[in-house]
Amino acid sequence: MNYLPNIIFAIALILGFGYFAKNVKKLVRNIKLGQDVDVSDNKSLRMKNMINIALGQSKMVKRPVSGFLHVVVYVGFVIINIEVLEIIIDGLFGTHRIFSSVLPEAVYGFLIGTFEILAILVLVAVIIFWIRRNVIKLARFWKDEMKGWPKSDGNFILYFEMVLMTLFLVMNATDGTFQEANSGNIISQYIAPLFSGIAESTVHFIERAAWWLHIVGILIFLNYLYFSKHLHILLAFPNTYYGRVNNKGELNNLASVTTEVKMMMDPSADPFAAAPEGAEDEVPAKFGASDVQDLSWVQLLNSYTCTECGRCTSECPANLTGKKLSPRKIMMDTRDRLEEVGKNIDTNKGTFVDDGKQLLGDYITNEEIWACTSCNACLEACPVSIDPLSIIIEMRRYLVMEQSAAPTELNNMMTNIENNGAPWPYNQQDRLNWKNE
Amino acid sequence: MSEQLNVPTMAECMAEGKTPDILFWVGSAGSYDDRAKKITKAFVKILNKANVNFAVLGTEESATGDLAKRAGNEFLFQMQAMMNIEVLNMYEVKRIVTCDPHSFNCLKNEYPGLGGVYEVIHHTQFIKELISSGKLDVKESDYKGKQITFHDPCYLGRANSEYDAPRDVLNALNANLVEMKRSKATALCCGAGGAQMFKEPEKGDKDINELRTEDALQTNPDIIATACPYCMTMMSDGVKVKEKEAQIKVMDIAELIASSQNL
Numbered sequence: 001m002n003y004l005p006n007i008i009f010a011i012a013l014i015l016g017f018g019y020f021a022k023n024v025k026k027l028v029r030n031i032k033l034g035q036d037v038d039v040s041d042n043k044s045l046r047m048k049n050m051i052n053i054a055l056g057q058s059k060m061v062k063r064p065v066s067g068f069l070h071v072v073v074y075v076g077f078v079i080i081n082i083e084v085l086e087i088i089i090d091g092l093f094g095t096h097r098i099f100s101s102v103l104p105e106a107v108y109g110f111l112i113g114t115f116e117i118l119a120i121l122v123l124v125a126v127i128i129f130w131i132r133r134n135v136i137k138l139a140r141f142w143k144d145e146m147k148g149w150p151k152s153d154g155n156f157i158l159y160f161e162m163v164l165m166t167l168f169l170v171m172n173a174t175d176g177t178f179q180e181a182n183s184g185n186i187i188s189q190y191i192a193p194l195f196s197g198i199a200e201s202t203v204h205f206i207e208r209a210a211w212w213l214h215i216v217g218i219l220i221f222l223n224y225l226y227f228s229k230h231l232h233i234l235l236a237f238p239n240t241y242y243g244r245v246n247n248k249g250e251l252n253n254l255a256s257v258t259t260e261v262k263m264m265m266d267p268s269a270d271p272f273a274a275a276p277e278g279a280e281d282e283v284p285a286k287f288g289a290s291d292v293q294d295l296s297w298v299q300l301l302n303s304y305t306c307t308e309c310g311r312c313t314s315e316c317p318a319n320l321t322g323k324k325l326s327p328r329k330i331m332m333d334t335r336d337r338l339e340e341v342g343k344n345i346d347t348n349k350g351t352f353v354d355d356g357k358q359l360l361g362d363y364i365t366n367e368e369i370w371a372c373t374s375c376n377a378c379l380e381a382c383p384v385s386i387d388p389l390s391i392i393i394e395m396r397r398y399l400v401m402e403q404s405a406a407p408t409e410l411n412n413m414m415t416n417i418e419n420n421g422a423p424w425p426y427n428q429q430d431r432l433n434w435k436n437e
Numbered sequence: 438m439s440e441q442l443n444v445p446t447m448a449e450c451m452a453e454g455k456t457p458d459i460l461f462w463v464g465s466a467g468s469y470d471d472r473a474k475k476i477t478k479a480f481v482k483i484l485n486k487a488n489v490n491f492a493v494l495g496t497e498e499s500a501t502g503d504l505a506k507r508a509g510n511e512f513l514f515q516m517q518a519m520m521n522i523e524v525l526n527m528y529e530v531k532r533i534v535t536c537d538p539h540s541f542n543c544l545k546n547e548y549p550g551l552g553g554v555y556e557v558i559h560h561t562q563f564i565k566e567l568i569s570s571g572k573l574d575v576k577e578s579d580y581k582g583k584q585i586t587f588h589d590p591c592y593l594g595r596a597n598s599e600y601d602a603p604r605d606v607l608n609a610l611n612a613n614l615v616e617m618k619r620s621k622a623t624a625l626c627c628g629a630g631g632a633q634m635f636k637e638p639e640k641g642d643k644d645i646n647e648l649r650t651e652d653a654l655q656t657n658p659d660i661i662a663t664a665c666p667y668c669m670t671m672m673s674d675g676v677k678v679k680e681k682e683a684q685i686k687v688m689d690i691a692e693l694i695a696s697s698q699n700l
Contacts, residue, residue, distance in 0.1 A: 249596025250546035254511045258551065261515040288509065317626040317649075322642030371639040374507050374631030375591040380622050396509025409636040410508050417513060421499030422465040423635060431463075432495040434474040435444045435481075 009091035009215075016219030023226035027304065030342040034297030042245045049385065050241040059383040063311070066132075069125040073161070076122035077233075080115045080168065087215050097178065109183030116172065116187040123165040130158045140310030143319075145329040150229065150308055157230050160221050167217060171210035174203050232307035236384040239305040242298050243385030248376045251393055254287065288397025291358040292338045295394060302386045303335035312378035312388060318371040325371035327378035327388035333363035334391060360395050369395045370407055442478065443485050446495040447528045457492035459563075460525070462535035462544065465500045466666035472673065473666035476536050479695035480560050486700055487572040491534075497524050503543035508632040515551065518543075522553035536560045536691060538592035538665045539630075545597065559593055561603040561664050561690050568609050578697040581611040585693075586658040588617070588649065588672055589624035590665035603664050603690055610697055615656040625649045627663075627671035634667050650675025654685075661687045 039046075052058045057074065061067035089098045100108045133141045133154060141154065172178055173191035185192070195203050225231050232239075289295050312327035313319050319326050337359045345352050360369070372392045379387050399405045406414070413423045421428045450457050461484065467477040484491050502517030525533075533555050535541050545557035558566075567573035585607055593599050600621045607614050619625045628638070628645025638644060650672060653661045661676065663669050666689075673687045688696075 247542075247546050247597050249542040249592050251506060253515065253547060253550045257511045257515050261512065261519060265516070265519055287511065315623065315625075317628060317645045318639070318641070320625070321628075321638075321645050321648055323639045325639070367639050370636070371641075372631050373591070373626045373628060373633050373645065375626035376595040377591075377623070377626065380595050393507070393509065396507075397511055398509075400509035401512060406508060406510075407636050410632055413632065413635040414505055414508065414510050414513055417500045417502070417505055417517065421517070422469055423500060423504055424465070424469050426469045428499065429496050431468045431498060432444070432446070432493065434463075434468060434477055435442055437474065 003094075006092060006094050012216060012219060013088065013091070016222060020222050020226070023223070026342060026346075027226060027231075029345075030338050031297050031300045031304065033293050033338070033341065034295050034300040035293075037296040037298055039242050039298065045245050046241045046243075049243060049245070050237055053243075053383070053385060054236040054240040057383075059385075062383075066129075066309075069128055072118075072121050072125040073129075076118035076125075077161075080118055080122070080165075081218075082111070083115050083168070084215070084218060087211070091215060097175075100178075100181075105181065105183055109181070112172065112178075112184030113186045116169065116184065119165045119168050120187050123162060123169075126158050126161045126165070130155065130162075133158075140314040143310065143313060143326060143328070145326055145332055146308070146310070150332065153228050153230075154308065156224075157228065160217070160224070164214060164217050164221065167210045167214040171207060171214055174207035174210065176200070176203065176207075229306065229308045232305050232384060235301065235305040239301055240385045242301060244379070244387055248379050251390075254397070256287065286398065287401040288399070289391070289394035290360040290398045290402070292334060292341055293352075294398070295334070295391060299387070299391055299394075300334070300338055302388075302391075303331050303338060305384055306331040306335065306386055307384070308332065309383065311381040311383065312386070315377040315381045317373055317375060317377065323368075323371040324365065325368040330364060330368070330388045330391055331386060334359060337363050360398065364395065366399065366405070369399065441485070442481050444481055445492045446497075447492045447530075448495070448497065450492045451528065455490075456529075458490040459532045459534055460528070460530045461491050461493050462501075462533050462537075462540055463493055463498060464535055464537035464540045464666070467536055468498070470666060470670070472669055473536075476666060476669065476689040476691055479689065479700070480536050480691040482695045482700035483564060483567070483573065483691060483698075486698065487567045489567070489572075494524060494528075501540045501543045503539045503547075504632050504635070506543070506547070507630070514547075518548055518551050518553065522548060522551060525553055525555065530555055532556045532558070534558050534560055534563045536664075536666065536689070538590040538596075539667070542592040542596050559597075559599060559602065559664070561593070561606055562599065564690065564694055565602045565605050565609075568606065573694075573698075575609050575694060575697060578610040578612075580660070580693060580697055583612050583659045584615055584657060585610075585612040585660045585662050586615050586617055586653050586656040587620075587662045587664075588627065588653060588668055589621060590663065590668050591624070591626050591630050593664060594624055595622060603662070606690055606694065607662060610693060612660075615658065617652040617656055619652055625652060627665075627668040627675075629667035629671045634670070644675075644678075646671035646675040647678055650679055654679060654681065658685060660693070661685060662690055662693060663687060664690050 057071055060070050086097065086099045090096060132138050169188050169191055172185060172188035174195055179185055179189065179192050195206065225234070286294065292300060306328065308328060310328050316325065316327050341352060344355055369392055372389065374389060376389060379389060416423050416425050420426055447460065463477055466473040499521055500517055501521065502514035505517065506514035533544055538559060541557055541559045544555065564573070568575060587603055587607060589600065604614060625648065626645060627649050661672055663672055669687060669689060676682050676685050676687055
């Protein structure tokens with residue numbers, strides 16, 4: 001017997017999954033560059049969020065058209081991948097359609113029939129997605145941050161899916177025994193006649209080619225994920241789990257600031273006292289964030305999860321009125337800078353060597369940071385619980401508390417609060433004057 | 438009119454040995470901004486009419502620090518918060534009502550972590566409570582059949598998921614409530630949040646309040662209702678920019694209720 005195809009198949013599998021595993025390790029390492037944050041609370045609510053938002057696509061369908069099409073692709077992709085299991089067994093053991101001999105004919109036919117229907121639906125949905133991006137040119141896909149790679153990336157993913165679905169259908173259409181059995185070939189029976197005039201050996205060759213390209217295509221696609229916005233198909237799950245569980249309006253209180261303020265307000269505190277035994281003597285390097293390592297690992301996970309759909313940006317009041325701020329760009333910049341830091345660590349054998357760059361300034365400008373109204377529209381719009389606002393606030397904290405670089409008007413406002421307990425220069429003693437006016 | 442207002446302070450109550458049921462947090466805008474002061478007074482009239490046992494902090498109240506926090510000045514925020522918490526805890530305050538969604542959000546969500554734990558409600562929620570418990574009667578209303586559109590304040594709506602209370606109150610007036618195309622969870626910000634109220638906007642092609650006013654104008658309203666002093670400023674300015682101030686009024690829900698009862 002000739003074991004060559006089995007061996008080649010096994011090598012392809014090992015290479016495919018091995019390289020993917022390597023990149024997943026890198027991904028996890030990069031995310032862990034972020035600050036620690038406690039997310040051990042509200043376990044059942046978090047689980048519920050993940051089931052509703054990621055598994056149940058509850059936020060996707062808030063926009064019915066893209067939501068419905070997305071559900072088709074999502075369901076189709078997950079279910080059709082059951083077929084990959086058969087392909088892997090066939091490939092490793094040299095069998096042909098192993099499930100057809102294990103399962104009753106009607107069951108197998110039902111399964112493949114379902115896959116075929118889903119495949120054609122996915123194909124149609126993906127073509128509509130492509131038209132929305134490239135022909136209708138929906139505004140959110142044509143913003144400044146979508147030029148170059150992000151635009152191509154979006155289209156490549158669609159081409160991948162079109163090719164994979166076509167290969168699956170062609171593979172079935174050119175499988176003589178499968179067509180003869182006439183069970184489950186709901187769609188492929190209409191494709192089969194296209195190959196009727198061709199020599200049987202050629203049809204068989206096409207079938208084998210489609211089979212191989214299908215599985216190799218899937219392995220390539222799997223490995224494409226790490227380099228693409230498409231990581232969301234995996235990261236949407238942890239991201240919705242670790243996403244916000246409190247009211248959207250709540251910003252965290254910086255614990256490091258609390259310690260200092262308490263000391264300032266306590267008249268009996270001794271500022272020169274040594275830290276008590278066992279107390280945390282870790283003084284944070286800085287307040288707020290100017291680079292990715294200052295952000296929390298959940299914020300970094302957010303950035304890898306972003307699939308650049310732009311729903312946030314399309315609802316952002318600043319962006320809608322022509323300001324530079326785009327919440328999607330905040331996430332993309334964070335991810336791109338994190339990737340740059342990760343590569344820096346790779347080339348420098350595990351340690352980060354200062355490259356004179358940082359997220360704030362080299363990627364995100366102050367102008368973007370100050371244009372935000374903190375209205376939470378971006379959080380509300382995100383189908384996978386990403387929080388761009390928290391990153392913006394961390395950067396404002398850095399600008400104000402480390403750099404004293406707030407816009408002048410805001411400095412005036414804050415001086416008023418400090419002096420008069422109100423954002424305007426009025427005397428605190430006049431606070432109740434309205435009563436008698 | 439003004440002599441009719443009964444506004445006890447916590448200090449006065451304490452001196453008289455009285456314990457108010459609820460503290461009215463007036464907020465900086467409600468205390469100093471000319472337009473917002475009218476909202477404050479309208480709400481006090483409602484409180485007086487419904488015989489609510491309330492008090493204000495008066496000169497002992499200071500900015501919540503919300504603005505400083507959103508501008509990135511966590512130090513100033515926490516200093517303000519701790520000073521206010523000291524005062525609130527000294528008076529053993531349990532329940533707080535405020536007309537400002539920003540104070541509401543900050544007191545409700547950000548004070549507990551610093552030792553200030555209170556039940557905090559927004560004035561639209563409190564008015565709804567007064568109506569449904571029968572303490573406030575709004576059956577006869579001047580606003581019957583008037584076209585009213587409600588602009589959701591971000592810090593009441595999206596930030597704290599309260600979309601119903603203001604609408605329930607407006608419905609109690611038998612007004613004809615019309616929704617903007619962007620409303621509730623997808624409502625557009627008025628443009629004042631995140632400390633924008635106190636600075637010039639960044640370069641763009643339009644002001645946010647103008648865009649939001651366009652949303653409102655599409656509903657052909659007689660009245661644009663708000664429930665936030667900052668939204669009030671932005672929407673009023675927007676209506677002026679569109680030169681519609683002769684036809685369309687911008688009113689806070691407290692003002693609508695108070696004026697409907699000729700308070």
